Amino acid sequence: MDDPVSEANISGSDGSRGATNGGIADWYLYRLAEAYLLRAEAKYYINPADGTIKDDLNAVRQRAKCTELYQGAVSIGDIMNERARELYWEEWRNVELKRVSLCLARSGKPDEWGNAYNLDNFDKQSGTDANGGSYWYQRIMHYSLYNKGIIHVNATGLSDIKYTMDKKNMYWPIPNVAITSNIKGQLKQNYGYDGYNPATPVWDKWEDALADEAKAE
Known part of the structure; x- marks a missing residue:
């Protein structure tokens, strides 16, 4: 069985101390x-x-x-x-x-x-x-501190930092290697990144994804 007292007794700052290897109890x-x-x-x-x-x-x-x-x-x-x-x-x-x-x-x-x-x-x-x-x-x-202009930081080697975040960054880009490696189908790049094509179809149902796996070319 798990030891819930030990698991809940987190000390330090890494958030994992007190964890056990688990047991056979319900999750x-x-x-x-x-x-x-x-x-x-x-x-x-x-x-x-x-x-x-x-x-x-x-x-x-x-x-x-x-x-x-x-x-x-x-x-x-x-x-x-x-x-x-x-x-x-x-x-x-x-x-x-x-x-x-x-x-x-x-x-x-x-x-x-x-x-x-x-x-x-x-x-x-x-x-x-x-x-x-x-x-x-x-x-x-x-x-947050993003898109607020210059942020002055009093630390060695850090000064006049400018943090920026774009609206498109809500989603990260799909790695190009994942797209080019998929030779039997066509993966859609997320909006705003190189390779994005709005005409690339998106699967609406899991059956569509399954059918795509069966493509020969």
């Missing part, structure tokens, strides 16, 4: 807190005015002994901020923000700044200005 796929957070998010995509969204977030905050609870309307930003606090070191934040970017574009619901996203172009924009892009990009613009 937890979700923590209850994440179930509340996911339900709150799903409710938001259906109806942002749903008054029970705050109840899901407050259930997580109350368990964490927080004294300040949500009282009124909750934004997708509130939900994502709660995810950041509750699931710190437990999820890939970059991937989660991209997932939510797609969900917002599909639902048509606004973010915390009132921006609405279009499924046709939320991930097909370029530039480093403050307008447009995906929800992922807007979070970067509001909360």
